[in-house]
Amino acid sequence: MTLRQLFHFNGGVKPAYNKEPSNALPIMVAPLPAELAIPLHQSVGGIPRPLVQAGEHVRKGQLIGGPDGYVSSSVHASTSGLVKAIEPRLMPHTSGLSALCVVIEPDGKDEWADLAPIPWRSMKPDEVRDALRDSGVVGLGGAVFPSYLKVNPGKQGHLNTLVINGAECEPFITCDDMQMREHAETIIRGAAILRDLTKAEQVLVGIEDNKPEAIAAMQVAVKATGEPRIEIVPVPTRYPAGGAKQLIRVLTGIEVPHGTRSTDYGVQCFNTGTAFAIYEALELGRPLISRIVTVAGNVETARNYEVRFGTPMKDVIALSKAKPDTNRIVMGGPMMGFAMPADTVPVVKATNCILVGSPTLFPPPPPEMPCIRCGECARACPTDLQPFEMYWFSRARIFGKAQEYHLFDCIECGCCAYVCGSNIPLVDYFRFAKSEIWARENEKAAADGARERYEFRLAREEREKAEKAAKLAAKAAETKAKLAAAASADDEQKKALIAAAVARTEAASATRQEGTPGAD
Amino acid sequence: MTGYLFILLGAVLVNNVVLVRILGLCPYMGVSKKLETAVGMGAATTFVLTLGCGTSYVIDSWLLMPNQLEYLRTLSFIVTIAAIVQLTELVIQKTSPVLHQVLGIYLPLITTNCAVLGIPLLNIGLRHNLIESMLFGFGSSVGFTLALVLFAGLRERLEGADVPKYFRGTAIAFISGGIMSLAFMGFAGLDKFK
Amino acid sequence: MLTALFVMALGSVILGGALGFAAVKFRVEGDPLVDKIDSILPQTQCGQCGFPGCRPYAEAIAKGEADINCCPPGGEDGIHKLADLLGREFKPLSGEHGIEKPKSTAVIDENTCIGCTLCIQACPVDAIVGAAKQMHTVIAAQCTGCELCLEPCPVNCILMKPIDESVENWKWKYPTFALQARKAA
Numbered sequence: 001m002t003l004r005q006l007f008h009f010n011g012g013v014k015p016a017y018n019k020e021p022s023n024a025l026p027i028m029v030a031p032l033p034a035e036l037a038i039p040l041h042q043s044v045g046g047i048p049r050p051l052v053q054a055g056e057h058v059r060k061g062q063l064i065g066g067p068d069g070y071v072s073s074s075v076h077a078s079t080s081g082l083v084k085a086i087e088p089r090l091m092p093h094t095s096g097l098s099a100l101c102v103v104i105e106p107d108g109k110d111e112w113a114d115l116a117p118i119p120w121r122s123m124k125p126d127e128v129r130d131a132l133r134d135s136g137v138v139g140l141g142g143a144v145f146p147s148y149l150k151v152n153p154g155k156q157g158h159l160n161t162l163v164i165n166g167a168e169c170e171p172f173i174t175c176d177d178m179q180m181r182e183h184a185e186t187i188i189r190g191a192a193i194l195r196d197l198t199k200a201e202q203v204l205v206g207i208e209d210n211k212p213e214a215i216a217a218m219q220v221a222v223k224a225t226g227e228p229r230i231e232i233v234p235v236p237t238r239y240p241a242g243g244a245k246q247l248i249r250v251l252t253g254i255e256v257p258h259g260t261r262s263t264d265y266g267v268q269c270f271n272t273g274t275a276f277a278i279y280e281a282l283e284l285g286r287p288l289i290s291r292i293v294t295v296a297g298n299v300e301t302a303r304n305y306e307v308r309f310g311t312p313m314k315d316v317i318a319l320s321k322a323k324p325d326t327n328r329i330v331m332g333g334p335m336m337g338f339a340m341p342a343d344t345v346p347v348v349k350a351t352n353c354i355l356v357g358s359p360t361l362f363p364p365p366p367p368e369m370p371c372i373r374c375g376e377c378a379r380a381c382p383t384d385l386q387p388f389e390m391y392w393f394s395r396a397r398i399f400g401k402a403q404e405y406h407l408f409d410c411i412e413c414g415c416c417a418y419v420c421g422s423n424i425p426l427v428d429y430f431r432f433a434k435s436e437i438w439a440r441e442n443e444k445a446a447a448d449g450a451r452e453r454y455e456f457r458l459a460r461e462e463r464e465k466a467e468k469a470a471k472l473a474a475k476a477a478e479t480k481a482k483l484a485a486a487a488s489a490d491d492e493q494k495k496a497l498i499a500a501a502v503a504r505t506e507a508a509s510a511t512r513q514e515g516t517p518g519a520d
Numbered sequence: 521m522t523g524y525l526f527i528l529l530g531a532v533l534v535n536n537v538v539l540v541r542i543l544g545l546c547p548y549m550g551v552s553k554k555l556e557t558a559v560g561m562g563a564a565t566t567f568v569l570t571l572g573c574g575t576s577y578v579i580d581s582w583l584l585m586p587n588q589l590e591y592l593r594t595l596s597f598i599v600t601i602a603a604i605v606q607l608t609e610l611v612i613q614k615t616s617p618v619l620h621q622v623l624g625i626y627l628p629l630i631t632t633n634c635a636v637l638g639i640p641l642l643n644i645g646l647r648h649n650l651i652e653s654m655l656f657g658f659g660s661s662v663g664f665t666l667a668l669v670l671f672a673g674l675r676e677r678l679e680g681a682d683v684p685k686y687f688r689g690t691a692i693a694f695i696s697g698g699i700m701s702l703a704f705m706g707f708a709g710l711d712k713f714k
Numbered sequence: 715m716l717t718a719l720f721v722m723a724l725g726s727v728i729l730g731g732a733l734g735f736a737a738v739k740f741r742v743e744g745d746p747l748v749d750k751i752d753s754i755l756p757q758t759q760c761g762q763c764g765f766p767g768c769r770p771y772a773e774a775i776a777k778g779e780a781d782i783n784c785c786p787p788g789g790e791d792g793i794h795k796l797a798d799l800l801g802r803e804f805k806p807l808s809g810e811h812g813i814e815k816p817k818s819t820a821v822i823d824e825n826t827c828i829g830c831t832l833c834i835q836a837c838p839v840d841a842i843v844g845a846a847k848q849m850h851t852v853i854a855a856q857c858t859g860c861e862l863c864l865e866p867c868p869v870n871c872i873l874m875k876p877i878d879e880s881v882e883n884w885k886w887k888y889p890t891f892a893l894q895a896r897k898a899a
Contacts, residue, residue, distance in 0.1 A: 396680030428889040435885040450757040453839040603729040
């Protein structure tokens with residue numbers, strides 16, 4: 001076997017991984033809860049419109065949210081039951097705000113809607129994309145980008161390398177690890193489908209080398225399925241090797257610059273969970289209705305569960321039994337996760353891990369101290385940015401300069417905050433700056449639109465005035481012409497009368513002259 | 521040749537017109553809030569000063585000295601410089617209206633910039649010939665631009681810093697300028713081998 | 715003495731001639747600065763600054779007739795941007811032109827609307843849809859919150875509703891931490 005050359009990305013950190021004990025037990029299927037609250041907005045892009053009403057009966061896998069717009073995905077019922085309501089519910093989002101959810105009460109029968117495998121091999125690429133969109137498959141690595149938009153062969157008509165991301169670099173999370181151990185063949189078949197859809201020359205599955213069982217299982221699966229051009233590549237364990245651009249760099253050496261897409265360089269990256277979902281969607285016709293979720297942290301039994309979307313997080317946590325001193329719940333891992341406002345929020349497509357925290361496990365951060373410009377953050381940044389510069393200007397709200405230091409290329413991995421000696425919450429500053437800049441751009445776009453409409457309105461008023469004036473002028477000309485015609489007709493009549501009178505006078509004088517001979 | 525190099529080096533670093541001779545402080549403090557305006561001001565002053573030094577030398581050696589009219593030096597230099605500045609202002613207004621609006625009142629104030637009068641007069645005192653005068657003028661204005669650009673970069677950084685309330689703005693700028701001046705005095709002796 | 719006068723006169727004539735020529739050659743038409751100022755203003759066309767629209771206000775600022783702190787919809791942010799562009803000092807919003815209010819949109823109460831079209835004529839961005847004796851409604855996405863439609867409505871059926879925070883337009887807060895007093899060891 002030839003040794004493949006691997007490359008290196010700058011920066012990164014090696015935190016304690018805490019992958020045990022959640023990777024010790026097999027995946028358990030979580031039982032159905034009493035109520036499922038399925039949010040409509042679960043992916044990047046436009047919000048799906050609800051296609052069902054309260055009181056309707058739905059079956060498992062039935063479409064309940066239709067895509068709205070080009071970048072949008074669909075949402076399906078996670079089980080069969082009655083739609084109790086379509087109402088705002090608390091979202092698994094740091095803001096603590098609510099958004100529209102379809103609330104379903106399971107009827108216990110759990111019966112599928114009519115499913116049919118999709119004959120993707122004989123369909124046109126556009127039709128396959130539509131089918132994927134209607135299956136609700138989104139990136140399950142955490143970015144939840146609609147997958148149908150990524151399944152295209154790129155500008156050259158084929159990809160050079162398809163990367164399947166099984167790295168799972170963040171501490172505590174083991175969902176991809178367990179899925180690879182138990183369902184390796186399905187994932188490989190999903191990768192093969194992606195290989196054929198993108199016409200990739202080779203498929204590289206990157207798995208961190210702290211997962212020897214997963215690597216072995218996947219290698220066995222490649223041999224067993226006999227799929228060609230797929231290679232399992234163990235990569236060195238380093239956070240964040242699982243970042244798309246970082247993994248692409250490690251496996252292929254290609255550095256995708258800012259502002260460009262990896263497809264411009266002939267590479268695309270999908271998560272192993274997404275590959276699994278694509279197999280189920282295309283070969284079995286099953287839409288995306290569940291995912292593997294790791295429950296870890298301050299629990300009695302850390303474990304992975306197969307959870308239907310819309311299940312309240314507290315039901316899943318109860319299966320692992322949270323310890324009594326639990327004080328917070330984080331969706332995601334300790335580096336990139338978001339604090340949840342309550343434990344009643346539903347599990348969504350982005351939930352790869354529910355981390356249960358306590359004051360001992362995640363102590364409150366020490367107070368922020370001034371930046372001493374030590375440069376450790378720049379050394380740790382995997383995207384070769386300068387966090388201390390971005391921090392300086394985000395903090396002072398000088399957003400123009402923050403953008404000059406490539407603020408939007410930050411992947412918010414948390415390496416800089418992890419190494420900061422002054423305990424500065426760097427990623428929070430970057431998120432604040434990014435959302436402020438987006439808000440300002442939206443305002444500017446709205447203002448530009450308002451100016452256009454205002455100028456159009458002024459133009460419209462001018463045009464209406466001009467049209468009115470033209471009409472009046474036309475009418476005035478018409479009346480004048482009429483009067484002139486009438487006047488000339490009058491004139492003609494008058495002339496005729498005068499001529500007749502003159503003729504009569506002349507005739508009269510002529511007869512008079514004849515009547516008086518020898519007058520002069 | 522080395523003589524010219526020393527004149528240039530001396531004018532840019534050793535005897536920096538703003539930081540060592542302490543001339544031309546008005547635009548140094550007034551136009552250094554942003555890097556782009558500082559560069560624009562530096563470029564305008566370079567043009568004015570180089571041209572001004574040349575014309576001043578010509579006027580002095582061909583018109584004033586032969587006719588024993590040395591007492592008209594200041595007056596005629598100011599008139600020449602004022603005309604050149606007015607010309608520069610017209611060109612800038614045409615080519616970059618934003619720079620013109622941002623420089624604002626400081627553009628015509630180049631006329632009263634003590635550096636722009638001082639350098640031609642220094643040329644007379646140092647008995648430079650035409651080439652040396654223009655080189656000295658060019659070097660001084662490059663030094664002026666250098667000081668302005670460095671200071672602008674510093675002030676942009678200071679905007680985001682935790683400056684105590686009553687030091688913010690001009691106060692901390694003056695303090696920083698003074699420290700910069702101290703730093704530039706470290707170049708003294710650079711032209712020791714002259 | 716005479717030579718001095720002659721020299722000065724000669725100098726003045728030459729320089730004056732050069733300047734006159736330059737003044738004609740480098741003549742500048744129009745004022746692109748007004749466009750730059752106008753692109754910063756929020757385009758609500760509400761008239762709170764005292765000028766009949768955003769463009770006249772921009773022209774007044776460019777001429778130096780108006781101060782930069784008269785626009786309430788632009789807020790403190792807008793004043794900062796104008797100060798940056800023009801190199802002027804930042805001034806807080808002047809009270810006589812109004813106060814900065816949270817962003818709102820107009821909503822027409824359909825039960826009370828009589829279909830008189832007076833609000834349609836008042837809206838500077840044509841954000842109200844309707845016709846005579848037909849129901850009027852405000853297109854929320856296009857309403858700038860200028861409040862010019864409130865006055866003409868004869869039945870007072872238009873309300874200003876503040877835009878709610880939703881998951882889409884929620885912004886991350888500025889990171890702060892609570893200061894804790896500790897006793898000296």
